[in-house]
Amino acid sequence: MTLEALPPLRDALAAHGLMAKKAFGQHFLLDLNITRKIARLAELPDGAMVIEVGPGPGGLTRALLEAGARVVAVEKDERFRPLLEDLAAAAPQGALTLVFADALAADEAALAGGGPGHMVSNLPYNVGTALLIKWLTGPWTPASMTLMFQKEVAQRVVAPPDTSAYGRLAVIAQATSHAAMVMEVPARAFTPPPKVDSAVVRLTPRADRPEPARLDALQKLTAAAFGQRRKMLRASLKALGGEALIEAAGLDPQARAETVDVAGFLRLADAWRAQR
Secondary structure, eight states: OOGGGSOOHHHHHHHTTOOOOGGGTOOEEOOHHHHHHHHHHTTOOTTOEEEEEOOTTTHHHHHHHHTTOEEEEEESOGGGHHHHHHHHHHSSTTSEEEEESOGGGOOHHHHTTTSOOEEEEEOOTTTHHHHHHHHHHOSSOOSEEEEEEEHHHHHHHHOOTTSTTOSHHHHHHHHHEEEEEEEEEOGGGEESOOSSOEEEEEEEEOTTOOOHHHHHHHHHHHHHHHHTTTSBHHHHTGGGTHHHHHHHTTOOTTOBGGGOOHHHHHHHHHHHHHHO
């Protein structure tokens, strides 16, 4: 059997009596026109190594394989083994590797074979943010990430300063990556439809990505600043250095976290490291 000869995803799910599990945050994307568009938006080079988390019945997996990618699919739900094994058998030899494990505990460097790799996933809603932080902060850094989130989460990734969506996630994402929302997907496109719309974000590493110690400091500073986002920095950062730290970074101690841009938080991280 070839990829073209596989039955429609809806038929394959029905044949195996499979439904989405709410506990796993599952919402299936069965429209191959949409999954093929996501694969195109990933802008993958020929023969790219791709890690896909939460393939479920394999809609996006099919599109990635059709695009010529080599895919390692990490799936926590063993119920999908028969569908994904059928897909692996239909794909070119060695093009699809299946790993049944929890992606939060996965070693991406090992999955990628020690080389570069791209992340392309329709992420489970309940772990999407945690996985993104894991991939943004390393130690293994993807060559690119094309990821679908709830639209609200996608907006938080790309938000500019002084907006309601701007927070710790935006600072870490934009300090490490060039991030852009490249596609919106309505709730009705999924089975079962979630209560919210979704969106695809594409992230590529910045050339001036902070080195690990600076990034660790940035995580600590943003956790403190946005943990009490309604307070002035002099209060939210009191335990980390207070006004002296803030002034060393060239910032106003009376400012609030949501008004400080990424460069400002990086200066805070540098000042905190310098005073230790």
